[in-house]
Structure formats: structure tokens, C-alpha cells
Amino acid sequence: MKAVLDHVGVAVRDLAEALAFYRDALGLEVAASENVASQGLTAHFLQTGATRLELLEPTSPDSVIARYIEKRGPGLHHITLRVANLDQVLSHLMARGVRLVGEAGRTGAEGARIAFIHPSSAHGVLVELKESAPAPVNLGVKRFSVGSLRVSVLYDGLFRLDGGAMFGIVPRTMWEKKTPADDRYRIQLAMRPALIEADWGRLLIDCGAGDKWADKEREIYAFDRTRNLDHALSEIGLAAEDIPLVLPTHLHFDHFGGATVIASGQLRPRFPNARYPIRRAEWEDATHPHERNRASYRRDDFEPLLAAGVVDFFDDDHSVKPGVRIERTGGHTGQHQVIFIESEGQTAIFTADLIPTTAHIQDPWIMGYDLFPMETLAVKRRLIRNAIDREHIIIFEHDPLIAAGYIRERDGRRFVEALRYTS
Numbered sequence: 001m002k003a004v005l006d007h008v009g010v011a012v013r014d015l016a017e018a019l020a021f022y023r024d025a026l027g028l029e030v031a032a033s034e035n036v037a038s039q040g041l042t043a044h045f046l047q048t049g050a051t052r053l054e055l056l057e058p059t060s061p062d063s064v065i066a067r068y069i070e071k072r073g074p075g076l077h078h079i080t081l082r083v084a085n086l087d088q089v090l091s092h093l094m095a096r097g098v099r100l101v102g103e104a105g106r107t108g109a110e111g112a113r114i115a116f117i118h119p120s121s122a123h124g125v126l127v128e129l130k131e132s133a134p135a136p137v138n139l140g141v142k143r144f145s146v147g148s149l150r151v152s153v154l155y156d157g158l159f160r161l162d163g164g165a166m167f168g169i170v171p172r173t174m175w176e177k178k179t180p181a182d183d184r185y186r187i188q189l190a191m192r193p194a195l196i197e198a199d200w201g202r203l204l205i206d207c208g209a210g211d212k213w214a215d216k217e218r219e220i221y222a223f224d225r226t227r228n229l230d231h232a233l234s235e236i237g238l239a240a241e242d243i244p245l246v247l248p249t250h251l252h253f254d255h256f257g258g259a260t261v262i263a264s265g266q267l268r269p270r271f272p273n274a275r276y277p278i279r280r281a282e283w284e285d286a287t288h289p290h291e292r293n294r295a296s297y298r299r300d301d302f303e304p305l306l307a308a309g310v311v312d313f314f315d316d317d318h319s320v321k322p323g324v325r326i327e328r329t330g331g332h333t334g335q336h337q338v339i340f341i342e343s344e345g346q347t348a349i350f351t352a353d354l355i356p357t358t359a360h361i362q363d364p365w366i367m368g369y370d371l372f373p374m375e376t377l378a379v380k381r382r383l384i385r386n387a388i389d390r391e392h393i394i395i396f397e398h399d400p401l402i403a404a405g406y407i408r409e410r411d412g413r414r415f416v417e418a419l420r421y422t423s
């Protein structure tokens with residue numbers, strides 16, 4: 001169990017009077033105010049570094065806070081500790097005879113689930129426990145057409161990576177506004193492979209992280225694959241057997257871990273009827289990792305494919321099927337590639353780790369993981385400019401909310417307009 005100080009609650013009789021001190025004299029900013037009608041109070045949060053002060057202003061004379069002030073005067077009311085799993089913590093505490101106040105697991109400010117520990121169990125301090133509301137996600141298969149090609153953006157669940165590593169040189173104060181970090185400084189990401197269907201058949205781009213993970217790794221990356229690629233495929237009436245071609249953008253585990261499975265103790269291809277076209281130089285890099293990329297390349301994801309004789313190596317950019325074109329970008333890895341989906345004058349781009357989320361649409365918002373960031377920058381500049389001018393659809397493989405959309409520019413500011421999916 002790990003608890004992090006979230007905020008300190010202070011009961012105030014009069015907000016204006018309190019702000020005269022906390023804001024005007026101390027210089028703290030009110031970051032947010034929230035009326036919690038069920039408690040008869042308004043909570044005003046003042047940012048103080050990683051934690052906050054919460055000024056509790058009673059809105060009705062018979063609220064708990066009003067009665068508290070009447071009895072003891074204004075002052076320190078409670079401290080709030082944030083925990084990852086409230087139910088787990090409560091059963092742990094209850095087993096040790098810790099006394100709670102009121103109903104456990106009710107909803108507090110900001111949609112968090114909360115519980116209070118009685119001061120008699122906490123050495124005279126009222127302790128609030130809080131489990132933050134989960135980061136918003138929107139999985140589910142998203143389908144749209146590009147000319148005569150049908151695109152289904154699938155999903156292979158969620159995971160988390162260090163927020164700083166995801167944004168490179170961008171300061172945390174900037175990226176955190178777009179995508180908040182958890183108590184381990186990780187941000188919520190999705191894995192979204194994409195399926196293309198045409199008169200020539202089907203092709204799957206990337207295939208998620210798969211299931212070959214030890215408990216410790218699941219915990220490090222916070223894998224949540226309760227809704228995974230098998231579910232996504234069955235949502236559109238397909239199974240692994242129906243995929244004849246799996247094209248990886250690169251061989252990192254969050255893109256290609258799903259290429260193999262363990263069945264009766266043996267590693268074998270996850271898609272039993274598929275060929276796997278792989279760029280030869282990427283294979284070389286993946287099978288000769290160095291200190292900087294070793295954690296991302298896992299032999300068990302790709303070596304069993306070679307043994308099974310289902311890999312087709314290629315060397316250069318080319319069209320793998322009519323309307324499906326591979327273009328090497330480098331940058332993220334030496335051979336990272338994006339996939340252009342083109343038909344009847346329309347274009348969608350599976351940008352993989354070139355533009356992993358909608359927060360990465362600014363040219364210099366480049367991952368710290370990238371081996372060749374200047375290469376990423378040059379390619380992003382060109383590709384995004386083109387995408388804006390020609391209204392290309394961008395597929396955001398790691399975005400937990402938006403699977404695909406248009407990058408727009410207004411008054412020099414870029415934003416994403418989510419695509420209207422057909423289902």
C-alpha cells in the first residue's frame with residue numbers, strides 16, 4: 001500500500017477573509033472551486049506544488065463543516081491521502097480494527113471515491129482516503145472509409161508510460177495540462193492496431209502488446225487488457241484466424257508483442273494463417289539491441305515467427321497492397337515506418353510513434369524515447385503540414401480518447417477534430 005498526500009483541508013468561516021490571507025498575502029492561486037451539495041460546502045483548491053490546500057466553506061448552517069467551525073472555530077480539518085485501490089486499502093485497515101466515519105466508498109470532489117478514518121484511529125487527525133476517478137478512455141472499434149478501403153481502428157487495451165519520457169524536452173507543467181500523470185508519474189495510453197479491408201482481403205497494422213507478461217511487468221506498465229485485441233476483432237465478427245497479413249510499424253513490444261502467444265508452453269504465431277512482412281534493417285536492430293532500446297525489443301515477440309517460417313523480409317518503402325503504402329520515417333527507431341492508406345483521393349496515415357497521441361501534434365513535442373529526435377522533427381514538420389493542407393486523417397495509435405481525426409490549424413494554433421466514425 002502506498003499513500004500520497006493529496007491535499008490538506010482547512011475549514012473557513014468566510015471565503016473572502018480566508019483568501020485575503022492565502023491568496024493576497026501568501027500569493028497562492030485558486031486552481032478550482034467545486035460546490036459539493038451533498039456535504040453542504042464549497043471546496044476551493046489552492047495549488048501548492050504537488051499537493052493542494054482545500055478551503056472548505058460551508059454553504060448551509062447545518063453542514064458538517066458549519067458545525068465543526070461552530071464548535072472549534074476555523075482551522076485544520078482533515079488531511080487527504082490518495083491511494084490506488086480504495087477497497088483494498090479499506091479491507092486492510094478494517095482487518096486492523098481501524099475505525100471509519102460514515103459510509104466508505106462514497107463520491108467526493110472531482111468524482112473521486114472517498115472514505116474517512118475516525119481521528120481516534122489516526123492520532124487525532126481526520127484522514128480522508130481518496131481513489132481518483134480513472135483517466136477517461138474511449139476504446140471500442142472505430143470504423144471509417146478511405147475511398148474504397150474500410151479502416152477499423154481496433155484496441156488491445158491500455159497501459160502507462162512515464163509522462164516525461166513521452167514528451168521529451170517539453171516541461172511537465174505544459175504536458176500535464178493535456179494528460180495528467182498518476183502517482184508514479186505515468187500517463188494513460190492505449191494500444192490501437194488498425195485493420196484494413198478491401199477487395200484484396202485484410203491487413204492488420206500492429207497488434208498490441210499481447211499477453212506474454214509477468215506480473216511485475218504488468219504492474220510496471222499498468223497493462224489493462226480486460227478489453228483486448230481478441231475482443232476488438234470479435235466486435236467486428238473476426239478472429240485471429242481471419243488475419244492473413246500483419247504489418248508492424250516497428251518491433252517494440254507495445255506494437256508487436258501481440259504477434260506471438262504461448263500455447264501449451266510453446267511460443268507460436270498469434271495469427272495462425274498470417275504472413276508477417278518485416279523490414280530487414282528493423283529486424284537487425286531488434287535482434288541486436290543496445291542499452292538504450294533493450295527494454296523495448298523482446299525476442300519472444302518476433303523470433304518465433306522466423307522459426308515458424310512466416311516472416312517476409314523487405315528492404316525498401318513500397319506498396320504492400322493496393323492503397324497501402326509503407327514509408328520509413330526513422331526517428332523513433334532507425335527503421336520506424338508509417339503506413340499511408342490511400343484510395344480515391346483520400347488519405348489516412350497510421351502514424352504509430354511519430355504522432356502517438358493528440359498531445360503530440362506540435363512539431364517539437366517528441367518522445368524522449370526517440371533514438372533520432374531530429375529525424376522525427378524533420379518528418380513531423382513535413383507530414384503534419386501536408387496533413388493539415390490536404391485534410392489527411394491521422395490515426396493516433398496510443399491516444400486513450402481519440403482514435404483518429406484531422407489536425408486543424410486556426411490562428412497559428414493546432415488542434416484535433418475527432419473523426420466522425422461510421423460505427
Ligand SMILES: [Zn+2]
Nearest residue numbers: 252254255353
Ligand atoms: Zn509505441
